[in-house]
Amino acid sequence: MIRINCPWCGERNMVEFTYGGDANNVYPGLSEETSEKQYFEYTYLRDNPCGPHLEYWHHVNGCRQWIKVKRDTLTHEVIATVPADKPVGEKE
Amino acid sequence: MADPAVKRRSALFEIYRTGEFGDLVKGKAGVSICERHALSIIQVAAWKDQTDAVIATIEVAAGIKPSAEPCSAISSEDISAIWLGPARWLIVEKETRDLHAVIGADVTADMAAITDQSHSRCVLRLSGPQSRNVLRKGTTLDMDPGHFAPGDARTTSLFHMNALIHCLDEETFDIYVARSFGQSFYEVIIHAAAEYGYQVADRI
Numbered sequence A: 001m002i003r004i005n006c007p008w009c010g011e012r013n014m015v016e017f018t019y020g021g022d023a024n025n026v027y028p029g030l031s032e033e034t035s036e037k038q039y040f041e042y043t044y045l046r047d048n049p050c051g052p053h054l055e056y057w058h059h060v061n062g063c064r065q066w067i068k069v070k071r072d073t074l075t076h077e078v079i080a081t082v083p084a085d086k087p088v089g090e091k092e
Numbered sequence B: 001m002a003d004p005a006v007k008r009r010s011a012l013f014e015i016y017r018t019g020e021f022g023d024l025v026k027g028k029a030g031v032s033i034c035e036r037h038a039l040s041i042i043q044v045a046a047w048k049d050q051t052d053a054v055i056a057t058i059e060v061a062a063g064i065k066p067s068a069e070p071c072s073a074i075s076s077e078d079i080s081a082i083w084l085g086p087a088r089w090l091i092v093e094k095e096t097r098d099l100h101a102v103i104g105a106d107v108t109a110d111m112a113a114i115t116d117q118s119h120s121r122c123v124l125r126l127s128g129p130q131s132r133n134v135l136r137k138g139t140t141l142d143m144d145p146g147h148f149a150p151g152d153a154r155t156t157s158l159f160h161m162n163a164l165i166h167c168l169d170e171e172t173f174d175i176y177v178a179r180s181f182g183q184s185f186y187e188v189i190i191h192a193a194a195e196y197g198y199q200v201a202d203r204i
């Protein structure tokens, strides 16, 4: 069972959270310069990494905050957690 | 409390039955259960950069100072301020006055969103030597007294329901669930408590 360290509530079981998608995916915006190709890639294309992955989780059965979680997809190790509007270390 | 002439009806009004039940050991109940009803339950969510001002203003308006410390609850004899999330609290007391109006008089709309939740919660108080064991059956929280102590309040998943658990003393907890889950919640609690023997007491 994965335990996620909520930046506010501390370490909690993953049953309190819901997965919120790939946190590397950047919304392309609604400006006229945004191409269909950018939208296609934003909507459908994801990397499928084996190893550390940045993802959004929602502490829905807790403080209701969105957080960013750096998790190893191979070992399920939770490497880092931060509030969703903060960067996870300097690598991001 | 829009109209004081309208009496609140408990979500458990059809099934709440006082008495002693379950596997009483030498005639003694290991858990005591009672519904907290009727309560004034007001949620206050401070807008950005208003947290400190809202904390100070709630103290003036309602006589209790909420804490910004996560998973904490500040209680006096009559009223509690329970942390729900960053800049978000539940202010709770026995319903004797229009608490929504009392808080809203000082905490203005540009400081916080104030929502009356009095109608929308079912609250049970669990006490007795087996209360922690009843909760252990339904949550992944660490219920060890050293980790979940008086003055702590945690929102979690309890028997698959979103619940707020407020620890009042070593073996006493107030548990808040959404009203629509009230009957399921009550039933799962009494089933979990049956092996210890339980008493259902008058509402407080």
Ligand SMILES: [Zn+2]
Pocket (backbone or CB within 6 Å): A006, A007, A008, A009, A010, A059, A062, A063, A064, A065
């Ligand atoms: Zn949390």
